[in-house]
Amino acid sequence: MSPWTNVYGLARTCVALCTLGTLLFSQASSLFRPVQGIPTFPFCQGISQYSLFCLVPPDQLEVARFVAIGVLLAVVSGWRPRFTALPHWWITVSFQASASIPDGGDQISAVITLLLLPVALLDGRRWHWGPPAEVSNRLAASLVAWTTLFVIRLQVTGLYFQASVAKLSHAEWADGTGLWYWLNDSFFGMPDWARPVLQPILLNPVGVTAMTWGPLIIEFGIALGMIARRPVRPYLLASGLLFHLMIGLLMGLGSFMFAMFGCLILHLRPVDQPIRIPLRLHAALRRALDPVRAALARPAKATTSP
Template sequence: MFEKLGSFAYNLALTQNPWTNVYGLARSLMALSTALTLAVNDAHTFFRPSSGMDVYPTCVNTISLFCTVPNDYFYLDMVRWIAVVLLLIVASGWRPRITGVIHWWICYSFNVSAITLDGGDQVAAVFTFLLLPITLTDSRKWHWQKAHEPQVVSDHVIIRRIIALVTFFAIRLQVAIIYFHSSVAKMFESTWLNGTSVYYYLRDPMLGLPSFFLQLVNPILTSPAVVLPTWGTLVLQVCLFGALFAPKKYWKYFLIAALLMHEVIAVMLGLISFSMIMSAVLILYLRPVEQEFTSLHRIRLFKKETSPTQKDYHLSPQQVKGA
């Protein structure tokens, strides 16, 4: 069994290059989302006392970026803007091997030290960590570049590709678990089962719709048709879990439906950063890594392909024969 598994991984790595602008776009969306959150909110919003915690930011047993300065809002704001600049560099796609670690450290630091967070910030901390094996094995200067495809691939490159491809599978599994957990948890709530949850959530005075959107959808919310968005959300989340087992040719349909759901949430509820992060995660989940976004190759700055090096791609005649 292990021989077959190893042979499958080896053959897959021979034919599939994992370092494409597919995961590059996802990285940029995640970085821009966190940068936006940090840029439009000051340190007072994120770092404040909470129940049972008078000292802030949280710095116990952490390696947080926000714990490298004194506990003062002036210094915390300085670090916040430094993080914004670094995240913009990450979003530019420059040197994934370097910026991948920086991206994770900022998202991790924000997640463990800040009080005011949403689910998207937690997702970003997890997925920037999961992306590390991919970024650390990506030798491109820009993550938008189309990587060079050598005629003969060395064992060194094969190993790097296998690491990256296995990581992509782990990421897809994690996304599927998120939607599975979300859908199952809803099934134990009576308002989701009877189809009225969307009514209560969208009419919530603090978390619900602004008055303009509420007036538009109120006829639906106050009619039996409210069960459609409620149960529709449940069905879509179950389907998104099932997409883990779907053939690649159907992935795009799941992706379009999921992106529409999150963009509606972004526009109507104002959860912009959350929707950006979830869109990035969905790209990692439902866009085959080999199906690059060809329009991004037209950007002049990133047109030049990375050059193969003798170390990575040269094989002796004996090695070629053995392969």
């Protein structure tokens, strides 16, 4: 059984999309703004001084942003996990440590990329979408990778267990009205297109209770996925993906959505069972990656030419 399959590769891509989306659609002036109580921006105190965004002059933050985007695009493409693992972690931690207002998705991505380092650094494949790596002569490396993936599952279990149980300490969640406040919040509230559909449900006692307690049940079920049998996990995975998709659409937390997609895949999708990609999609992916392959192969050809 190989841990180096396209399952963990898809999870890496999702986690990278979390940070990539934020950097791609936001300017440095928006991401690194002065915050009350912090004398400098980006935040560069303590260990944060080694952040990518602290190693460049303040007027070059846009350059650092584009460098980070380039690295994250390579991670999303799946190219050379062994070479992109450390830069991916550094950029993710740099953004989480130095941005003015990082969200939960950025913090989760920083932890997951750190935990994935042993797996990715031991992955010698050219693309993390490729066939599973051979493990017959790499038993020690395989043991390290499987142990790391088990630790990640424990981390995700604790994350969802805390998320479900901790909400019950708040009266609004315990009495079934919590989601009414969130979806009507001026900042995180639902978009206008969803209001005609959801507002009548939220105004109904049974509807708002179901919508409030539903996420708690899903989160607790995902936490139990650690001990669930394999045939049950696909249902937990589907419910989790749909749950976070709705959070992304209704609350605008797109980066958080992609971070949790990666966590759910690592937690509930057996890593040793590669995802079967339809032939047409596989061909389309190959065509899309051909320019990347050509660009990466060109320097190597130049160095071997007489």
